Amino acid sequence: MAGKSLLEKVWSRHKVRTLPSGQDQLFIGLHLIHEVTSPQAFAMLREGGRTVLFSKNTFATADHIVPTDTLDRPYSDPLAEKMLKALESNIEEYGITYFGPESGRQGVVHVVGPEKGLTQPGMTIACGDSHTATHGAFGAIAFGVGTSQVRDILATQTIAIEKPRVRRIVINGRKSSGVSAKDVILTIIRKLGVTGGLGYAYEYDGDLIAKLNMEERMTICNMSIEGGARVGYVNPDETTYEWLKGRPFVRDYNSMRAFGEEMKSDDDAVFDDEVFFSVSEIKPMITWGINPGQAISIDESLPQITTLPVSERENAKRAYKHMGFSPGEKMVGKKIDVVFIGSCTNGRLSDLMEAASVVKGRKVASGVRALVVPGSQEVRMAAESKGLDAIFVEAGFEWRLAGCSMCLAMNPDKLKDRQLSASTSNRNFIGRQGSPKGRTLLMSPAMAASAAVAGEIVDIQKEGLV
Numbered sequence: 001m002a003g004k005s006l007l008e009k010v011w012s013r014h015k016v017r018t019l020p021s022g023q024d025q026l027f028i029g030l031h032l033i034h035e036v037t038s039p040q041a042f043a044m045l046r047e048g049g050r051t052v053l054f055s056k057n058t059f060a061t062a063d064h065i066v067p068t069d070t071l072d073r074p075y076s077d078p079l080a081e082k083m084l085k086a087l088e089s090n091i092e093e094y095g096i097t098y099f100g101p102e103s104g105r106q107g108v109v110h111v112v113g114p115e116k117g118l119t120q121p122g123m124t125i126a127c128g129d130s131h132t133a134t135h136g137a138f139g140a141i142a143f144g145v146g147t148s149q150v151r152d153i154l155a156t157q158t159i160a161i162e163k164p165r166v167r168r169i170v171i172n173g174r175k176s177s178g179v180s181a182k183d184v185i186l187t188i189i190r191k192l193g194v195t196g197g198l199g200y201a202y203e204y205d206g207d208l209i210a211k212l213n214m215e216e217r218m219t220i221c222n223m224s225i226e227g228g229a230r231v232g233y234v235n236p237d238e239t240t241y242e243w244l245k246g247r248p249f250v251r252d253y254n255s256m257r258a259f260g261e262e263m264k265s266d267d268d269a270v271f272d273d274e275v276f277f278s279v280s281e282i283k284p285m286i287t288w289g290i291n292p293g294q295a296i297s298i299d300e301s302l303p304q305i306t307t308l309p310v311s312e313r314e315n316a317k318r319a320y321k322h323m324g325f326s327p328g329e330k331m332v333g334k335k336i337d338v339v340f341i342g343s344c345t346n347g348r349l350s351d352l353m354e355a356a357s358v359v360k361g362r363k364v365a366s367g368v369r370a371l372v373v374p375g376s377q378e379v380r381m382a383a384e385s386k387g388l389d390a391i392f393v394e395a396g397f398e399w400r401l402a403g404c405s406m407c408l409a410m411n412p413d414k415l416k417d418r419q420l421s422a423s424t425s426n427r428n429f430i431g432r433q434g435s436p437k438g439r440t441l442l443m444s445p446a447m448a449a450s451a452a453v454a455g456e457i458v459d460i461q462k463e464g465l466v
């Protein structure tokens with residue numbers, strides 16, 4: 001009999017039954033909630049006369065709307081204050097563990113879950129946020145859900161869902177200097193397309209993945225959704241177990257590890273599809289358009305419309321119009337206005353270290369606004385213990401409090417007018433950073449830090465900045 005993938009094993013362990021609709025009813029081991037998608041779900045829960053079934057499996061934090069300049073309450077934005085109050089009252093009523101802004105443990109939900117050791121191999125994890133695939137870096141099956149599904153999980157700890165097919169993406173080779181996990185995932189999305197993963201879970205494999213640390217694996221799994229895959233995961237290994245060792249919610253290390261070994265894909269597992277990449281061909285990447293698949297290597301020219309697949313041409317025309325770029329141009333030398341280093345993609349300690357190593361001893365270019373927003377309060381403290389805050393502040397960066405910040409601009413951190421932003425986040429949709437005319441270029445922390453000091457986009461490999 002053929003071996004099984006991790007997805008197959010975890011799914012069958014958590015499947016309650018097949019529903020009349022043909023979907024599966026799946027038990028959710030860990031439910032993460034935050035202030036944006038939960039208030040309505042709790043309201044629907046009450047309307048239906050239900051309560052939270054397993055409050056011990058539910059954990060909350062606040063991330064999208066929290067200001068990053070002050071913790072003072074009430075927030076200057078009355079809507080943000082209202083949302084946080086709703087979350088606080090719900091978690092109190094239902095006895096849910098809460099990592100709030102005053103706790104010293106708050107942060108972006110996809111940074112907080114792993115750093116507390118809540119995210120573990122072989123789990124099913126759901127959150128009302130599309131970047132929940134991040135947790136797949138630990139060998140969990142993790143996906144974003146909508147508001148009514150948040151209600152369903154609160155009420156039943158289960159969800160009605162279709163089992164995805166599995167595409168194994170094998171990435172072999174050695175990264176050259178200046179190439180990061182962000183460049184790897186941007187390359188995958190560019191090749192497979194922003195809808196190429198629809199209906200699939202992505203299993204990332206290969207000798208490059210085996211060499212990545214957990215934060216790099218999280219960067220890759222985080223952006224699975226930008227390639228259309230709701231789930232992305234890496235099989236657990238020694239790197240996974242070592243990272244989790246001693247974290248507060250890893251109460252039984254040996255059981256956690258044994259379950260991870262049991263759940264990981266068999267050597268002879270059969271997949272619905274397989275794709276192979278050689279990382280030696282990957283260069284530092286940058287987006288130029290209005291979706292994450294509109295990306296090029298930093299040394300390439302922007303594509304001619306006629307060279308693109310027919311299905312992508314209209315969107316490319318829209319992208320050129322919005323961004324003010326033209327086919328044939330290079331991204332190197334484009335003047336930037338804002339640099340945002342943070343988010344659940346690249347707001348962890350290793351990301352800040354990567355950016356700080358570029359910035360150290362240099363100054364932010366005149367006229368550029370540069371922000372560093374740690375992904376969590378624990379990341380912020382760890383960075384400060386290494387003196388990274390001093391490096392950034394000395395260079396002219398704003399050293400902010402933890403949160404989503406300018407990734408989505410649901411708090412006061414927003415682009416103005418047509419500002420061009422070098423961002424380490426995951427989405428470059430029109431209006432994403434708070435200005436309908438604003439423009440976002442996605443890139444790695446080292447590329448963003450280099451842009452901050454140069455005042456323009458640079459090729460970090462050529463400039464010797466890494």
Ligand code: SF4
Nearest residue numbers: 131343344404407408
């Ligand atoms: S950092 Fe950005 S992508 Fe991540 S959860 Fe927050 S808003 Fe969403």
